[in-house]
Amino acid sequence: MDSDSDSDGSHVSATPPRDPLPPPRRPPQPPAKRTFSSSSSKSTAKIKLSSHSDTIFKPKKPSSSKHDKIKPKPKPVPEPEPEPIQQPDLPSPVGNFPFQIRRPSDQSHPISVGRSLETLPAGFFSTRRASFSKFSKSSLNFEPESTPEITTEPKIKGSDGSGSAKTFSKKLPNLIRGDAPLPEVKLQKRSEEGNFVKLNFRGFKRKFTAKGKKMNSYSYKSKYFRRSKRRVKPEVDTGSHCDEEGLVSGIKQQLKAEKLSRFESVEAAVSAVRNEVSDENLLRLLKAMYGYDSFRDGQLEAIKMVLAGKSAMLVLPTGAGKSLCYQIPTVVLPGVTLVVSPLVALMIDQLKQLPPMIQGGLLSSSQGPEEAAETLRMIQEGSIKVLFVSPERFLNADFLSIFSGTTFVSLVVVDEAHCVSEWSHNFRPSYMRLRASLLRAKLNVECILAMTATATTTTLQSVMSALEISSTNLIQKAHVLAIAFMQSMYISQAISYLYLHWILQSETDEISRYLSDNNISAKSYHSGMLARDRSRIQELFCANKIRVVVATVAFGMGLDKRDVEAVIHYSLPESLEEYVQEIGRGGRDGRLAYCHLFFDDVTYYKLRSLMHSDGVDEFSVNKFLCQVFADDTNSHGKVCSLVKESASRKFDMKEEVMLTLLTQLELGGTQYLHLLPQLNVTCTLNFHKTSPMSLADKDPAVAVILRKSEIKQGQYVSDIPTVANSVGIAPSELLNHLQDLKVKGEITYELKDPAFCFKIVKVPSDFCSLTELLTRWLLDVENCKVWKLDAMYSSAVFAVDACEKTHGCNVAQQTICLQKKILDYFKGDNNPDVLDKMGHNSPFLRADIKVFLQSNSNVKFTPRAIARIMHGIGSPAYPSSTWSRTHFWGRYTQIDFKAVINAAKAELMNFVGKDAP
Numbered sequence: 001m002d003s004d005s006d007s008d009g010s011h012v013s014a015t016p017p018r019d020p021l022p023p024p025r026r027p028p029q030p031p032a033k034r035t036f037s038s039s040s041s042k043s044t045a046k047i048k049l050s051s052h053s054d055t056i057f058k059p060k061k062p063s064s065s066k067h068d069k070i071k072p073k074p075k076p077v078p079e080p081e082p083e084p085i086q087q088p089d090l091p092s093p094v095g096n097f098p099f100q101i102r103r104p105s106d107q108s109h110p111i112s113v114g115r116s117l118e119t120l121p122a123g124f125f126s127t128r129r130a131s132f133s134k135f136s137k138s139s140l141n142f143e144p145e146s147t148p149e150i151t152t153e154p155k156i157k158g159s160d161g162s163g164s165a166k167t168f169s170k171k172l173p174n175l176i177r178g179d180a181p182l183p184e185v186k187l188q189k190r191s192e193e194g195n196f197v198k199l200n201f202r203g204f205k206r207k208f209t210a211k212g213k214k215m216n217s218y219s220y221k222s223k224y225f226r227r228s229k230r231r232v233k234p235e236v237d238t239g240s241h242c243d244e245e246g247l248v249s250g251i252k253q254q255l256k257a258e259k260l261s262r263f264e265s266v267e268a269a270v271s272a273v274r275n276e277v278s279d280e281n282l283l284r285l286l287k288a289m290y291g292y293d294s295f296r297d298g299q300l301e302a303i304k305m306v307l308a309g310k311s312a313m314l315v316l317p318t319g320a321g322k323s324l325c326y327q328i329p330t331v332v333l334p335g336v337t338l339v340v341s342p343l344v345a346l347m348i349d350q351l352k353q354l355p356p357m358i359q360g361g362l363l364s365s366s367q368g369p370e371e372a373a374e375t376l377r378m379i380q381e382g383s384i385k386v387l388f389v390s391p392e393r394f395l396n397a398d399f400l401s402i403f404s405g406t407t408f409v410s411l412v413v414v415d416e417a418h419c420v421s422e423w424s425h426n427f428r429p430s431y432m433r434l435r436a437s438l439l440r441a442k443l444n445v446e447c448i449l450a451m452t453a454t455a456t457t458t459t460l461q462s463v464m465s466a467l468e469i470s471s472t473n474l475i476q477k478a479h480v481l482a483i484a485f486m487q488s489m490y491i492s493q494a495i496s497y498l499y500l501h502w503i504l505q506s507e508t509d510e511i512s513r514y515l516s517d518n519n520i521s522a523k524s525y526h527s528g529m530l531a532r533d534r535s536r537i538q539e540l541f542c543a544n545k546i547r548v549v550v551a552t553v554a555f556g557m558g559l560d561k562r563d564v565e566a567v568i569h570y571s572l573p574e575s576l577e578e579y580v581q582e583i584g585r586g587g588r589d590g591r592l593a594y595c596h597l598f599f600d601d602v603t604y605y606k607l608r609s610l611m612h613s614d615g616v617d618e619f620s621v622n623k624f625l626c627q628v629f630a631d632d633t634n635s636h637g638k639v640c641s642l643v644k645e646s647a648s649r650k651f652d653m654k655e656e657v658m659l660t661l662l663t664q665l666e667l668g669g670t671q672y673l674h675l676l677p678q679l680n681v682t683c684t685l686n687f688h689k690t691s692p693m694s695l696a697d698k699d700p701a702v703a704v705i706l707r708k709s710e711i712k713q714g715q716y717v718s719d720i721p722t723v724a725n726s727v728g729i730a731p732s733e734l735l736n737h738l739q740d741l742k743v744k745g746e747i748t749y750e751l752k753d754p755a756f757c758f759k760i761v762k763v764p765s766d767f768c769s770l771t772e773l774l775t776r777w778l779l780d781v782e783n784c785k786v787w788k789l790d791a792m793y794s795s796a797v798f799a800v801d802a803c804e805k806t807h808g809c810n811v812a813q814q815t816i817c818l819q820k821k822i823l824d825y826f827k828g829d830n831n832p833d834v835l836d837k838m839g840h841n842s843p844f845l846r847a848d849i850k851v852f853l854q855s856n857s858n859v860k861f862t863p864r865a866i867a868r869i870m871h872g873i874g875s876p877a878y879p880s881s882t883w884s885r886t887h888f889w890g891r892y893t894q895i896d897f898k899a900v901i902n903a904a905k906a907e908l909m910n911f912v913g914k915d916a917p
């Protein structure tokens with residue numbers, strides 16, 4: 001098929017199946033210099049998606065076999081069940097989507113068993129360049145999991161048809177390393193969460209998918225039970241005359257007994273460790289708790305450090321087993337372990353994965369007050385050992401107060417610890433609160449375990465400094481990424497794919513619909529969906545009931561599905577850290593997984609513009625400070641508030657940026673304020689039983705409400721912090737009081753307008769210097785983000801265009817130079833040469849800005865506001881819904897943002913009647 005693509009056709013390929021067929025080898029190609037300019041090729045860009053191996057998925061057949069009756073019954077799922085993944089014929093090319101699916105013209109291609117998917121990205125692939133592919137190295141010497149083998153497992157036929165089961169040594173997934181050879185695709189046993197083969201009682205081979213096996217809320221437990229079931233299989237098989245009921249109850253009893261003995265052996269192992277923290281005792285505990293025979297690299301070191309009461313920074317690759325490093329100390333240490341996690345979904349996931357002997361709980365903003373109170377009660381009772389919380393929880397006095405009594409915290413785990421640092425790819429202002437000083441003061445905790453998979457040296461240093469972790473306590477096993485650039489685009493028989501990209505939520509729907517229309521079971525996943533829909537999709541994906549999840553980055557973090565076989569980036573990630581974290585979802589069972597990255601210049605420009613969307617000017621910072629420290633209202637000791645939405649518009653600052661500034665004012669060098677939990681501050685109140693005046697006579701809070709309220713349509717509208725300050729109580733106390741009056745039937749009220757709340761500790765003496773300091777800091781953070789994107793883009797371009805393919809790098813092997821580049825990036829040794837693709841001037845820029853200002857002479861702009869409009873980025877005060885109508889919107893995305901700001905500054909200076917801040 002013709003294409004207007006400028007691709008050189010390097011995407012034309014087929015992904016090798018993971019098993020049982022070996023990957024199709026393209027004939028060796030000369031390491032010709034590749035060009036990717038838009039005129040370089042007219043050839044077809046395509047991805048081949050070949051059918052899934054029959055040995056893995058089969059349509060479910062109704063079975064009347066007597067023996068089928070005792071196989072585990074799939075749990076009913078409320079919505080209509082997606083069919084098992086199957087491979088019907090693909091239809092003819094479909095018109096109006098960037099992909100087109102069609103039958104391969106070359107039917108003789110070894111991989112095109114079934115069908116293939118050719119992508120002809122008219123306008124989509126037009127400048128997409130390459131795929132990276134990621135491998136797990138097969139030769140790494142890790143002990144296999146101690147999962148008992150399925151004794152009756154039939155030998156799977158090798159690709160050579162020999163029938164010999166090939167051996168496979170378990171590998172640590174997702175390693176980053178520089179010298180890994182291209183792994184061979186070997187036949188492997190299916191992972192436990194995936195499909196498995198087992199015999200029915202008559203000894204016929206029967207294959208079950210994981211369909212219907214809803215993951216138990218404790219996945220370890222479910223794994224354990226599955227293992228146990230398999231172990232008892234042969235016994236069951238021999239007793240073929242037993243009646244089924246007796247058989248099932250026998251199995252149940254045996255499981256119960258095994259569980260009991262396991263708990264007992266854990267208890268014994270725990271006391272041994274408490275007596276002596278030796279390698280031997282810890283190994284025994286590992287075996288008792290998880291059934292694993294050996295620790296992975298870094299685990300033992302981390303556990304021993306924590307048990308010695310020393311704070312530690314643990315940097316292990318994705319899927320390397322960081323969770324175990326706090327779970328084992330948890331059963332040994334006497335107090336509660338608090339795990340701080342950035343996402344509720346992640347907390348739920350980790351909670352589910354706790355081993356059955358660890359009782360866990362979580363506190364999240366999505367819980368109702370009763371649920372949260374119940375969790376707090378359980379903590380105080382001592383029945384929760386691991387508590388997952390968001391960092392915002394550390395602002396909540398009620399939460400902190402429970403640890404001032406008998407309940408104590410032995411360990412604080414900061415998961416995704418890179419979020420603490422403003423130099424990370426995922427900075428979260430609320431994570432800034434997690435400083436050792438604050439944790440010690442509020443929780444009286446000594447030991448902090450910070451964990452991450454992806455952090456540059458700069459990020460690590462800032463995290464360790466915030467959490468006061470000594471440099472000697474850094475455990476970093478960044479083994480490394482077996483990442484490779486492959487000239488060919490391999491996508492194929494993977495069971496599970498993840499499509500991840502930053503772009504619009506609606507696009508995920510569009511792509512998944514397209515895939516579904518073409519008989520590839522797919523669902524979209526993004527943060528705009530209801531939580532229950534999202535978790536359902538995750539469940540379906542984990543149970544292999546859907547093959548592809550087309551997701552925004554909302555899906556990737558922390559997902560621990562072992563057999564994800566491909567991660568496809570539809571678009572460029574914003575940093576190498578993000579990329580490494582996201583591809584870390586693949587190959588967690590230690591098997592070969594493929595990662596593909598599509599990128600193009602247009603997306604790069606768009607992303608680069610977006611990197612400036614959080615930036616603020618000195619002018620806005622100054623206005624913000626003036627409001628925060630407005631001395632008439634915000635005097636020392638009083639509770640002040642900033643209503644998020646209106647303040648955001650007023651200062652043209654995103655809410656997160658305001659929170660970042662407030663947190664910096666609290667935790668920076670000088671403490672200017674004290675942040676309080678966020679509140680809905682506008683109260684609209686109605687009186688019912690007693691008249692307002694009579695109630696005010698009896699109740700001083702009501703008297704203040706009447707004094708401080710505006711009456712709108714018969715309702716009393718007041719500001720909670722203002723009323724609380726006047727009454728002389730905390731806002732939370734006032735809210736409790738209102739709740740009491742409501743219960744008595746005296747009033748009803750509604751709260752709205754979420755706001756940041758704080759108390760002033762010190763009014764800055766020099767506003768100008770503080771403004772300058774904060775602005776410079778925010779600018780550095782903004783530049784860091786841009787640099788990270790440039791580094792990501794440069795690495796991708798390097799892999800495609802610039803790598804000289806020396807050192808054995810060639811189309812089929814890992815690009816060693818690329819790996820080195822990425823490692824250098826993480827180590828910060830040698831900052832990779834970052835490609836500056838942006839233009840720095842345009843002959844029309846100033847003239848356009850002038851015309852823009854003239855045609856909007858009634859509006860005030862800052863230079864940054866103009867630059868944002870020229871780059872097509874909306875901001876709170878200049879939203880895209882309004883400003884995208886101007887034809888200058890997004891016109892200068894290819895000119896460096898700072899150059900546009902400078903041009904805007906100059907034009908604003910010239911513009912009569914306008915203030916150039």
Ligand SMILES: Nc1ncnc2c1ncn2[C@@H]1O[C@H](COP(=O)(O)OP(=O)(O)OP(=O)(O)O)[C@@H](O)[C@H]1O
Binds near residue numbers: 145
């Ligand atoms: N010593 C071990 N031997 C075998 N398997 C292990 C060992 N330690 C952990 N695992 C398994 O490795 C898998 C990944 O562990 P875990 O989820 O803790 O990884 P992680 O490092 O937190 O990954 P991510 O950063 O991607 O969230 C789990 O299924 C876990 O049971």
